[in-house]
Amino acid sequence: MKIIVPVKRVIDYNVKPRVKPDGLGVDLANVKMSMNPFDEIAVEEALRLREKGVATEVIAVSIGPDKAQETLRTALAMGADRAILVVAEDVEPLGVAKILAKIMGEEQPGLVILGKQAIDDDSNQTGQMLAALTGRPQGTFANTVNVSGDAVHVAREVDGGLQTVALKMPAIITTDLRLNEPRYASLPNIMKAKSKPLAQKTPADYGVDVSPRLKTLKVIEPPVRSAGIKVADVDALVAKLKEMGVAA
Amino acid sequence: MKTLVYAEHDNASLKDATLAVVTAASQIGEVHILVAGSGCGAVAEAAAKIAGVTTVHVADDAAYAQQLAENVAPLVASLMASYDAFLAPATSNGKNIAPRVAALLDVMQISDILSVESADTFTRPIYAGNAIATVQSSDAKKVITVRGTAFAKAQESSGSATIAAVASTGDAGTSTFISAEIAKQERPELTSAKIIVSGGRALKDADTFAATILPLADKLGAGVGASRAAVDAGFVPNDYQVGQTGKIVAPEVYVAVGISGAIQHLAGMKDSKVIIAINKDEDAPIFQVADIGLVGDLFTVVPEMVGKL
Numbered sequence: 001m002k003i004i005v006p007v008k009r010v011i012d013y014n015v016k017p018r019v020k021p022d023g024l025g026v027d028l029a030n031v032k033m034s035m036n037p038f039d040e041i042a043v044e045e046a047l048r049l050r051e052k053g054v055a056t057e058v059i060a061v062s063i064g065p066d067k068a069q070e071t072l073r074t075a076l077a078m079g080a081d082r083a084i085l086v087v088a089e090d091v092e093p094l095g096v097a098k099i100l101a102k103i104m105g106e107e108q109p110g111l112v113i114l115g116k117q118a119i120d121d122d123s124n125q126t127g128q129m130l131a132a133l134t135g136r137p138q139g140t141f142a143n144t145v146n147v148s149g150d151a152v153h154v155a156r157e158v159d160g161g162l163q164t165v166a167l168k169m170p171a172i173i174t175t176d177l178r179l180n181e182p183r184y185a186s187l188p189n190i191m192k193a194k195s196k197p198l199a200q201k202t203p204a205d206y207g208v209d210v211s212p213r214l215k216t217l218k219v220i221e222p223p224v225r226s227a228g229i230k231v232a233d234v235d236a237l238v239a240k241l242k243e244m245g246v247a248a
Numbered sequence: 249m250k251t252l253v254y255a256e257h258d259n260a261s262l263k264d265a266t267l268a269v270v271t272a273a274s275q276i277g278e279v280h281i282l283v284a285g286s287g288c289g290a291v292a293e294a295a296a297k298i299a300g301v302t303t304v305h306v307a308d309d310a311a312y313a314q315q316l317a318e319n320v321a322p323l324v325a326s327l328m329a330s331y332d333a334f335l336a337p338a339t340s341n342g343k344n345i346a347p348r349v350a351a352l353l354d355v356m357q358i359s360d361i362l363s364v365e366s367a368d369t370f371t372r373p374i375y376a377g378n379a380i381a382t383v384q385s386s387d388a389k390k391v392i393t394v395r396g397t398a399f400a401k402a403q404e405s406s407g408s409a410t411i412a413a414v415a416s417t418g419d420a421g422t423s424t425f426i427s428a429e430i431a432k433q434e435r436p437e438l439t440s441a442k443i444i445v446s447g448g449r450a451l452k453d454a455d456t457f458a459a460t461i462l463p464l465a466d467k468l469g470a471g472v473g474a475s476r477a478a479v480d481a482g483f484v485p486n487d488y489q490v491g492q493t494g495k496i497v498a499p500e501v502y503v504a505v506g507i508s509g510a511i512q513h514l515a516g517m518k519d520s521k522v523i524i525a526i527n528k529d530e531d532a533p534i535f536q537v538a539d540i541g542l543v544g545d546l547f548t549v550v551p552e553m554v555g556k557l
């Protein structure tokens with residue numbers, strides 16, 4: 001069984017994003033970029049399934065700029081077998097899902113494991129859209145994943161707790177934070193990744209129209225909260241709470 | 249303009265999250281509600297009482313008992329021929345279903361909206377709320393999820409909508425519900441709590457978290473939240489996580505105990521009215537957003553507070 005893992009190049013989670021002076025986006029020039037953290041978890045889960053003998057091949061896919069090659073190399077260094085880069089800038093989740101649906105058609109994977117959201121646009125859509133376009137079931141916000149036979153059991157992180165569903169494969173899974181702790185790529189594996197196959201494609205190769213449906217009219221910084229006061233001790237804090245009517 | 253709102257419920261009762269979505273939808277046009285469930289008549293009746301709602305569609309079928317997206321999305325898509333917009337709450341349920349609907353309709357979803365600027369233009373947070381984007385959709389139909397804390401709740405009692413049954417689109421046959429572990433909450437739900445006490449990594453372990461945070465929450469009648477670090481370490485269940493990738497809250501008072509204030513955490517709570525921070529590190533970033541800060545060891549500060557409240 002093959003597993004496809006889509007990965008996205010995004011601003012590193014440790015960087016505080018700044019709105020560009022033109023008010024049309026966030027400044028990404030000279031900013032550290034990394035693999036979306038949820039996608040690292042997805043790669044890790046796929047690798048574990050391969051190590052358990054459930055999967056035979058892990059294919060990393062990115063739809064993004066040329067530089068997303070680095071992200072794919074990271075996935076290869078973690079252990080993915082090969083990679084596909086579909087070169088296109090700023091493709092919306094719907095367009096990404098359409099391309100992934102075509103790649104699913106070509107590769108016939110048993111699972112596609114995606115991050116539940118990308119930490120740049122915070123959309124939380126691509127996995128669900130891919131599932132809809134391919135008519136396959138979805139296990140979103142996965143906390144644990146167990147494959148048995150032609151079904152996969154996914155415990156999902158939902159409001160209130162956990163929900164477990166059984167999905168017929170091929171199935172789409174999106175990862176939540178508790179699914180696993182991703183490995184670091186070792187230096188020898190980083191070297192080895194350089195010679196692993198990475199195919200380059202375009203949306204046109206898949207016959208997918210990725211014209212955006214949403215237009216960003218402007219981007220602003222949210223209102224800033226200014227720091228308030230520091231109180232000296234618990235008595236002062238309790239007095240404040242009483243003043244606010246929070247405590248009797 | 250006609251809008252269809254997805255009702256958040258557990259077959260027995262209508263959840264508050266629905267009310268903010270109704271408010272958002274009413275800024276676009278006429279509001280109808282869809283209740284998809286099994287044995288969910290009481291929910292439909294409650295939905296019919298929401299002010300401003302004119303029709304409640306009920307799809308009552310075993311296939312919708314757990315609101316699996318594989319079964320619900322085709323139902324919504326089948327109804328959308330007569331609507332201009334579909335709106336769902338940005339709950340785990342709404343986030344699961346809405347994008348599946350959007351793709352079936354070949355529409356790009358607008359996630360987690362903060363405001364309705366016009367029938368095709370909305371604001372939404374990006375980059376963990378470090379930027380707010382105004383986006384305009386060129387799709388003929390809109391599919392939207394709504395951030396509950398950004399809209400007032402519609403009134404729950406004054407409406408009198410007609411209730412109409414809609415035909416089930418059946419079971420897609422690709423997914424099955426196995427089990428749920430839903431913790432029984434005696435405390436206020438995070439997304440609607442007026443006061444929240446949250447604990448972080450500093451709370452050491454599950455027992456220490458419970459022994460330290462819960463008495464304070466009890467004194468304040470508060471809901472209990474946590475940072476990702478506290479959840480990852482198993483101090484509390486996953487749905488306590490407040491933040492960019494957890495719950496978004498905006499209570500009257502948010503008390504952060506032993507939480508450093510990472511941007512991912514701030515993304516989930518910085519719209520709280522009053523933020524109180526207790527941290528032993530006076531340079532902790534949480535103090536940059538706190539209205540009231542107390543620098544000190546939480547293991548002495550919190551018990552002392554409990555004693556004095």
Ligand SMILES: Cc1cc2nc3c(=O)[nH]c(=O)nc-3n(C[C@H](O)[C@H](O)[C@H](O)COP(=O)(O)OP(=O)(O)OC[C@H]3O[C@@H](n4cnc5c(N)ncnc54)[C@H](O)[C@@H]3O)c2cc1C
Pocket residue numbers: 013037038119447448449450474475476477478489490491492493494495505506507508509510511512513516526527528529532544545546547
């Ligand atoms: C993809 C991604 C998504 C994420 N999503 C979220 C999210 O939704 N929500 C979230 O919260 N985080 C999220 N995070 C994690 C976030 O980056 C931080 O790691 C996390 O919020 C830190 O939790 P913390 O503040 O409890 O721990 P720490 O950062 O370790 O802070 C502990 C604090 O406790 C203080 N302290 C220690 N001992 C005491 C004491 N005795 N008395 C008083 N103070 C004390 C310390 O001074 C410190 O400030 C995410 C990260 C990633 C990569």
